[in-house]
Amino acid sequence: MQTNQGAWSTYWQTQKTHSFMANEADQTLLDNLWQSWMENIHSEGRILDLATGNGAAIASMLPKVKDHKFVGVDYADIDLPTHESIEFSGNTDITALPFADDSFQGITSQFGFEYADKVKAFEELVRVLVAGGHFQLVVHHAGSAILESNMMRLEEISSLVDKNGLLSVLTNYVDQRITIEELEAAGQTLISNRQGRLTKSITGDVFATINYIVSFVAKERFQEASEHVNGLFGKLTAEQSRLKQLQNVALDEAALSCLVNAIGKYPVTVSSEPLYSSDNLLLAWVIKGRKCDRS
Ligand SMILES: C[S@@+](CC[C@H](N)C(=O)[O-])C[C@H]1O[C@@H](n2cnc3c(N)ncnc32)[C@H](O)[C@@H]1O
Numbered sequence: 001m002q003t004n005q006g007a008w009s010t011y012w013q014t015q016k017t018h019s020f021m022a023n024e025a026d027q028t029l030l031d032n033l034w035q036s037w038m039e040n041i042h043s044e045g046r047i048l049d050l051a052t053g054n055g056a057a058i059a060s061m062l063p064k065v066k067d068h069k070f071v072g073v074d075y076a077d078i079d080l081p082t083h084e085s086i087e088f089s090g091n092t093d094i095t096a097l098p099f100a101d102d103s104f105q106g107i108t109s110q111f112g113f114e115y116a117d118k119v120k121a122f123e124e125l126v127r128v129l130v131a132g133g134h135f136q137l138v139v140h141h142a143g144s145a146i147l148e149s150n151m152m153r154l155e156e157i158s159s160l161v162d163k164n165g166l167l168s169v170l171t172n173y174v175d176q177r178i179t180i181e182e183l184e185a186a187g188q189t190l191i192s193n194r195q196g197r198l199t200k201s202i203t204g205d206v207f208a209t210i211n212y213i214v215s216f217v218a219k220e221r222f223q224e225a226s227e228h229v230n231g232l233f234g235k236l237t238a239e240q241s242r243l244k245q246l247q248n249v250a251l252d253e254a255a256l257s258c259l260v261n262a263i264g265k266y267p268v269t270v271s272s273e274p275l276y277s278s279d280n281l282l283l284a285w286v287i288k289g290r291k292c293d294r295s
Helices: 004-012 024-038 056-064 118-128 145-161 166-174 180-193 200-218 222-249 253-263
Strands: 046-050 069-073 086-089 104-110 129-139 268-276 282-291
Touching: 004 222, 024 056, 024 104, 024 129, 024 282, 046 056, 046 118, 056 069, 056 104, 104 118, 118 129, 118 253, 145 166, 145 180, 145 200, 145 222, 145 282, 166 180, 166 200, 166 222, 180 200, 200 222, 253 268, 253 282
Parallel strands: 046 069, 046 104, 069 086, 104 129
Antiparallel strands: 129 282, 268 282
């Protein structure tokens, strides 16, 4: 069974740059959102990006960098090369930050903050942010287009890994309990049952791996075939865990307002609003604010 953290480590170690595929227009929207927020931070300010993954939000801000320094932290096992303006640190929980009080002029998070215990993470955010410092958090919206496509991908993975899914048929084939014709028929049934709801990146990839596994069985290399089935199963269940987490952490209107109330108890000003794509689809919530100046 994959841990939440393990699922992300697996994901980021495949060199992905983002946690979801934004189209060009949405990416430009996110870039602009981060770049205009960055105008709040003076040119030598330090900016901490929480739950940074492979640094997508930092990448959005980089074109506007002057003498700013970025620090990206994530609890996944990520070992990204440092850059003259960026320091990355994996295995770091945002609810227990290894930084002194008042260390950063700005704090950001893109689809990451909400995965942690949000109140604890916010307490840490306030602690390490300087008085007068700014923060902006882009968090998943339960009604967003991202959630909708996420749900379809989850259903697709279930049809592969569930008890009677294609992978259990594949196991039966590798264990010589069924014929290649029966395996092919199961593949055809999956295609016709999920017409138009199969993706190249999931089922396309699985079909390619199955062909590879079949070639081992044809050579009677059953042990290797079985190891590849296990590998495929591990990869799909890691992805399933990651997508389920996304489903669970997204905030609806009520959850957002509870969060804004909870963080409003700290010495900050805070506001929130939905973010829409250029074709008017819901993308996320944006929560932003400023730590109060010392009185
Ligand atoms: C959806 S990804 C977003 C990554 C990145 N910000 C982006 O926009 O591509 C969520 C990230 O949150 C990280 N994460 C979840 N809980 C965390 C925690 N308690 N502390 C640090 N990182 C955490 C995961 O490892 C994952 O990389």
